[in-house]
Each structure stands twice: as C-alpha cells, then as structure tokens.
Amino acid sequence: MDIQKLRAVVRGHVVNDPESLQDVSSDFGRLVHRSPTVIVVPSDADDVRRVVELANENGWAVSTRGAGHSQSGQSLSQEGVLLDVMGLGRIGPLEDECVWADAGVVWADLVTYLLHRGYVPPVLTNNLNVTVGGTVSTGGLGVTSHQYGTQADNVVAMEVVTGAGDRVTCSKEENRDLFDCARCGLGQFGVITRVKLKLRRFLPRCRTYYLLYDDLGALMEDHSRILVEQRFDFVEGWCAPCMQGMRNLGDTRIPFAEWFYPVHLTLEYADGTTPTDSLLSGLRHYRKVYVEDISLPDFLRRMEPVFQIWHESGSWRLPHPWMEVILPWDRAGEYIQGVLKSFPPTLLAGGHVLLWPCRGGASNAPMFVYPEGDFVMGFGILPAVPRKNLGMALSLLNKASDLVMQVGGKRYLSGWVEFDHTRWKAHYGPMWPKVLEWKGFFDPGGVMNPGFIKYRES
Numbered sequence: 001m002d003i004q005k006l007r008a009v010v011r012g013h014v015v016n017d018p019e020s021l022q023d024v025s026s027d028f029g030r031l032v033h034r035s036p037t038v039i040v041v042p043s044d045a046d047d048v049r050r051v052v053e054l055a056n057e058n059g060w061a062v063s064t065r066g067a068g069h070s071q072s073g074q075s076l077s078q079e080g081v082l083l084d085v086m087g088l089g090r091i092g093p094l095e096d097e098c099v100w101a102d103a104g105v106v107w108a109d110l111v112t113y114l115l116h117r118g119y120v121p122p123v124l125t126n127n128l129n130v131t132v133g134g135t136v137s138t139g140g141l142g143v144t145s146h147q148y149g150t151q152a153d154n155v156v157a158m159e160v161v162t163g164a165g166d167r168v169t170c171s172k173e174e175n176r177d178l179f180d181c182a183r184c185g186l187g188q189f190g191v192i193t194r195v196k197l198k199l200r201r202f203l204p205r206c207r208t209y210y211l212l213y214d215d216l217g218a219l220m221e222d223h224s225r226i227l228v229e230q231r232f233d234f235v236e237g238w239c240a241p242c243m244q245g246m247r248n249l250g251d252t253r254i255p256f257a258e259w260f261y262p263v264h265l266t267l268e269y270a271d272g273t274t275p276t277d278s279l280l281s282g283l284r285h286y287r288k289v290y291v292e293d294i295s296l297p298d299f300l301r302r303m304e305p306v307f308q309i310w311h312e313s314g315s316w317r318l319p320h321p322w323m324e325v326i327l328p329w330d331r332a333g334e335y336i337q338g339v340l341k342s343f344p345p346t347l348l349a350g351g352h353v354l355l356w357p358c359r360g361g362a363s364n365a366p367m368f369v370y371p372e373g374d375f376v377m378g379f380g381i382l383p384a385v386p387r388k389n390l391g392m393a394l395s396l397l398n399k400a401s402d403l404v405m406q407v408g409g410k411r412y413l414s415g416w417v418e419f420d421h422t423r424w425k426a427h428y429g430p431m432w433p434k435v436l437e438w439k440g441f442f443d444p445g446g447v448m449n450p451g452f453i454k455y456r457e458s
C-alpha cells in the first residue's frame, strides 16, 4: 500500500508506527487479532470520502473503528486502512428536540452536554464509553428499549460516506435505502460521519426497586404486565447463579448452580413527588431486596462502578466471547433455562448474564432483525474467560448460538459471532437478498469492513 497517497490527501492523521498499529490490533473481545497497514484519523467527513475513494482506486480494504468494543474483530483491519472515526468528535447544534453528533462522539460526553441543556437520548447502552457511530452501526440496546427501540431507531437523519465514496445525507424521507442499511449495518455499506438524534426531556429523580425472582415463568408473566401497563421507565434484569456444588457431566464433575433472577425496575419522578410501592402490586417476586432513590444523571451512569471493578479485578483484559440474543417470548424460558443448565457457572465469572424483556415491534430498523410477537426477551451471556477455559466456553457458546436459530431467535451482532455463509443467510432470513443488493449498490468494490459477513459460500 502506498501510504504517501493517503498522506497527500488526508488533512487528519495518517499513522503507521508499530506501537499505534499494535494498539488497534484487537478489540474488547480479545479473541481476534488483526494488523492494519495504516491508521487514518480523519479530521472531517471529506477526509473519510478521500480515503474511501483512494481505497476503491487501489483495491485497499477500509475498516471503521469507533471505541473498539466489538468482540469478534468487527472493528479490526487485516492489512488495510483502519479508519479511526474517534477523530470526528463535534457535538451540536441542538434543533427541534434533536442533536447533531459526529460519529466519533462518545455517548458519555454527549450525555453530559445534553443534561446541561435539559435533554437526554431516549436510549442509552450500559456502557457510555462507546461511540455514537459504533452503537448506531450495531443497534444500541438499553433499559428503555422496551419503549423507544434501539439507538438506531432514534436516528432522524445521518450523513454517510458510502463504500462507493459518495458523501450522502439520508433519512426516512431522503435516500431511504442508505438510511436503512447504514443503521445496524456494521460498517458494511459505508462510514457514518454524523448523526441527528431524537431527544427527550427528563425528570430529575429515579427510584429503583431491586426485586429478586426465583421463578423465570413468574418473572416473564410479571414483565408482560409491567410492559403493557408501562409501570416503569427502565427495566433490566440478570440471571445470577447460586452455587450448589459439583455434578456429573459425562466422565467429569462440573460445578452447578441454582439460578435466580434479580430485576431492577426504575421510575423517573419529579422533585417534590414520591413514588409509592403500589407500583409493585400484583408482582410475584420472591423478595424485595432494596429500594434506592438517586438523581437521573447518576442513574444513567450506574454501570460505571461495575466496569471499574472489572478493570481493577483484571477481568476487563480477559477474552470476552459475549453472546447476546433476542428470543421469541414463547421459547425464551425453555431456552434460557436449558442454556444456563449446560454452562458451568464458573465459566461465567468476571462478567454477568443479562435479561432484557421488551415489547415486540419496538424497533423498525430493518437491519436489526429480531423475532415477531407481542414481546421478545433479550438474553446476554457476557463472560470474561481465562484463556485456559476458552476452548470449552467457545464450544458451549457456539452451540447456544445455533440453538438460538433453531428456536426462532436472533443474535445481536456486536458480540462473539462465528457465522459461516449459511448462518449469515439464516440470520437475515427474508432480508438476505436485500442485504446483498445494498452491499452491491453501496459498496460495489467490496472495500468496506471485509471478512465479517460472509456474502458468498467459500
């Protein structure tokens, strides 16, 4: 690759020293390692356009990287150009209850900017230290998704540099196909450079009820009620193992657990008012463990101390084969209990297992595929796995991933995804021909993020 050609046209930084290349050779997953030839930190969307144009002229691959929190190398490049979009970091202006943000803006900074102005984004992911472009490219699920869908659903308009090198503004009204494939498009069709996001006003206080369930069936019945009655603004849950000892599995003895289900239900409220426990009436939890009142800004940052513990304990640096799935409601209980039973709970140490119930139809972003039905269940096995246990963990996760397909569920694509061509086709189902058409049209040279989605049988 002739890096001088890049240096001649890019106003931002063009970097290829070994240390910088090493820094971006892996992602949060720490399972895949790739070496880019060069990193470009664009200073604006025109830099991005010039890089993509040159890539097409010279047959170079271009991969887009935000904060690099993917888990299967989605944000890595092998011997190509790695476009570090964190160079695009402008916020503003605010207009019509919306904000424009560059793709490299980190959500934590956007939240700080908006809170001062009386707004918040309708959906936030647990980790705020990821980029706007990174989550809009995968979906962006949060504990308000049952009301507002994904972060991609809250994009009103975007600017994208397509894989063909065109700088285009798109929305539901304008260039609809590009709008539909770039959201949740994993950087396969172009580079998102700027996004206009819907906002909402907020109330300053939050009350969270920490409930514990010992019965997944009761939890699911309660959730369908909570979601229909819209009793709470934020809904999140976990699966937590209570170790029981060792049991036989084939020739070996493995640890096993009884699983419990912590649920956090949160209501936003105004100063001078107090929510009452009548919100819990009729719910069938095993125990009300704790009730907490905190400010909304603190609530939005509630996971930061958890991630801090992961950093301090060293688990942040371990491999993370995360597997998030979206399950049809009627098969969710059986699937979750089956998968949890097959997992030695010790394999899940250093992370957590999430449960995110949601109303069906909450998302309208076409590339975010999920099962039909009045409700769906989000379920995420999010472990940090020491290398010596990786073989077993990956084999169990890949089996659980195939089983998702069999029960009519779908994978969330930021995690550990090891799909061949057949699985990709099955994942997108009836959307697959459209995915191929969009890829051919918006990235005719096939330069964008090659390798992750297998468009052809190899």
Ligand SMILES: Cc1cc2nc3c(=O)[nH]c(=O)nc-3n(C[C@H](O)[C@H](O)[C@H](O)COP(=O)(O)OP(=O)(O)OC[C@H]3O[C@@H](n4cnc5c(N)ncnc54)[C@H](O)[C@@H]3O)c2cc1C
Binding pocket: 027, 028, 063, 064, 065, 066, 067, 068, 069, 070, 071, 074, 075, 085, 103, 104, 124, 125, 126, 127, 130, 131, 132, 133, 134, 135, 137, 138, 139, 140, 141, 142, 186, 187, 188, 190, 191, 192, 193, 307, 414, 449
């Ligand atoms: C601790 C932790 C907690 C998390 N919690 C949640 C959660 O609550 N909800 C949730 O939905 N996800 C969650 N995630 C997953 C995370 O949101 C996604 O991995 C997200 O894509 C990361 O954003 P990023 O900026 O790191 O993107 P990267 O990992 O850098 O990129 C992700 C994908 O998007 C593409 N991409 C990035 N920027 C652009 C762009 N500007 N244009 C086009 N394509 C682009 C990349 O090529 C890649 O395919 C979590 C991850 C971690 C590590």
